[in-house]
Amino acid sequence: MPSNLLGVLFALTSAAVWGGGDFSGGQATRKSHQYQVLLLAALSGIVVLVISALVRGESLPTGRSVLWGAMAGGAGALGMAALYKALSMGNTASVAPTSAITCAMLPVLFGILTAGLPKPVQLVGFALAFIGIWLLSKTPKAGDKTFREGILLALLSGIGFGGFFIFISMVEKGQIFTPVLIARAVTLVIAFIMLRLNHIPHPGITSNPLALLAGVLDTGGNIFYLLATNFTRLDVAALLSSFYPAGTVILAGLILKEKVSATQWAGMILCLLALILIII
Numbered sequence: 001m002p003s004n005l006l007g008v009l010f011a012l013t014s015a016a017v018w019g020g021g022d023f024s025g026g027q028a029t030r031k032s033h034q035y036q037v038l039l040l041a042a043l044s045g046i047v048v049l050v051i052s053a054l055v056r057g058e059s060l061p062t063g064r065s066v067l068w069g070a071m072a073g074g075a076g077a078l079g080m081a082a083l084y085k086a087l088s089m090g091n092t093a094s095v096a097p098t099s100a101i102t103c104a105m106l107p108v109l110f111g112i113l114t115a116g117l118p119k120p121v122q123l124v125g126f127a128l129a130f131i132g133i134w135l136l137s138k139t140p141k142a143g144d145k146t147f148r149e150g151i152l153l154a155l156l157s158g159i160g161f162g163g164f165f166i167f168i169s170m171v172e173k174g175q176i177f178t179p180v181l182i183a184r185a186v187t188l189v190i191a192f193i194m195l196r197l198n199h200i201p202h203p204g205i206t207s208n209p210l211a212l213l214a215g216v217l218d219t220g221g222n223i224f225y226l227l228a229t230n231f232t233r234l235d236v237a238a239l240l241s242s243f244y245p246a247g248t249v250i251l252a253g254l255i256l257k258e259k260v261s262a263t264q265w266a267g268m269i270l271c272l273l274a275l276i277l278i279i280i
Contacts, residue, residue, distance in 0.1 A: 007232025008279055011240035014224035019247020021217030023255075025080065026087025026248075028210035034085040036203040038077060039191035041215030043205070045184045048219050053177035061178040065171040069179040072167035073186025079103070079160025080187070080218070081194070086153035087248075095154045097245040097267070101133040102158020104242035107165040111235030118233065125277030128270050129239050135267030165238045168222065169229040180222045236278055243271050 028037045061069065079099075086095040108126065117123065164183070171179040195202060203211075221244070228237035246268050252258040 003231045004236075005279065007228045007230070007237060008240060008275075010224045010228035010231065011237045012243065012275075014221045014228060014241045015243040016247050017217050017224060018221035018241065018244035020251065021214050021221055022083060022087065022244060023248045023251040024210050024217060025084045025214035028208050028214055029084040029088035032203055032208045032211065033198075033200050034081045034088070035191055035194040035198065035200055037084050037208065037211040037214065038081050039188065039195065040203055040205070040208055040211035041080065041218060042077075042184050042188035042191055044212040044215035045219035045222075046181065046188065048216055049177050049181040049184060052223075053181060056177060058175065058177050061175055061182060062172055065175055065179045066182050068167050068170040069182030070186045072164045072179075073183035074190065075160045075163030075167060076183055076222075077160070077187040077190040079157045079164060081191075082153045082157035082160060084214075086150040086157065089150045089153075095150045097133050097249070098151055098154040099158040099161065100242040100245045101130060102155050103161035103165060104130070104133065104239050106159070106162030107169070107238035108235040110166050111233055111238065115233055115235070118235065122236070122278050125274040126235070126239060127274075128277065129243075129274035132267040132270030132274055133242065133245065135263050135270060162238075165225070165241070166234075168226055169234050169237070171226070173230055176223060176226055180219065180226060183222070184219065240275065240278065243275075246271060 025037060025041060028040075032040075083095070083099050086099070089095075112118075118126070168179065168183060192202075194200075205212075221241070225237060225241045228241065249258075249260055249264060249268075253260045
C-alpha cells in the first residue's frame with residue numbers, strides 16, 4: 001500500500017475513534033465536572049498506553065520527544081476540558097464541528113509553511129473540507145445564549161487541539177505510544193491541579209464509566225493520528241483527522257435524537273468529496 005494512502009487511512013481511523021470519544025466525553029460531563037472527566041479520561045488513557053508500550057517494547061522517548069509530548073499534553077488538556085464542557089451544554093451538532101474547523105486550520109497553515117503547498121487538486125480538497133465542516137456546524141439555534149457560550153468554548157477547544165496536532169507531530173518518528181503517554185501524564189497533572197484550585201473533589205475511579213471510555217477512545221485517536229503523521233503530510237493528516245464531527249453528529253442523532261439538518265448532511269457529502277481529492 002502506498003505510504004500516503006496508509007497515512008490517509010490512519011487519519012480517517014483517528015477521526016472515527018475521536019468522534020466516539022468526544023461524544024462519550026460530552027455525555028460524561030453531564031454527570032460530572034469537566035475537570036473530573038478530564039482526570040478520569042487521562043487515567044484510562046494512561047493505562048492503555050502503558051500496556052501498549054510494554055507489549056510493543058517501545059523504548060523511552062528522547063528529551064526532544066518528552067518536550068513536544070509535554071507541550072501536546074498541555075494543549076490537549078485545554079482542548080478536552082473546553083470541548084467536554086461545551087458538549088455537555090447541548091448543541092452537539094454545532095459545537096463539535098466548530099472545534100474541528102478551528103483545530104484543523106492551525107496545523108494546515110503550519111504544514112503549508114513548513115512543507116510547502118500541496119498539489120493543486122489537494123488544495124481544492126482542503127477548501128471543500130473546510131466548507132463541509134462549516135456546513136456541519138450550521139444549526140437553527142444560533143441565537144440562543146447557551147449556544148453562543150458553547151461556541152466560544154468550542155473555539156477555545158479548537159485552539160487547544162490544533163496545538164496538540166502540531167506539537168505531537170514533532171516527536172521523533174517511530175515512537176508512538178511513549179510520546180502520547182507523556183502527553184497524557186501532563187494532562188493528568190493539569191486535571192489534578194485544576195480540581196485542587198477549584199476545590200472540586202477527586203472522582204472515584206468507577207464513578208463515571210463514560211469518562212473512562214472517552215479516555216480510551218481519545219487515546220486511540222491520538223495514536224492513529226500520530227501514525228498518520230508518519231506516513232503523510234501534517235496538513236493532510238490533521239485535516240482528515242478533523243472529520244471527527246461527522247461521527248459525533250451521527251451518534252448524537254442516533255442516541256440523543258438530536259436533529260441533523262439537510263445542511264449538515266450536505267457538509268458530510270462535501271467532506272467525502274474533499275477526501276477523494278486529497279487522496280488523488
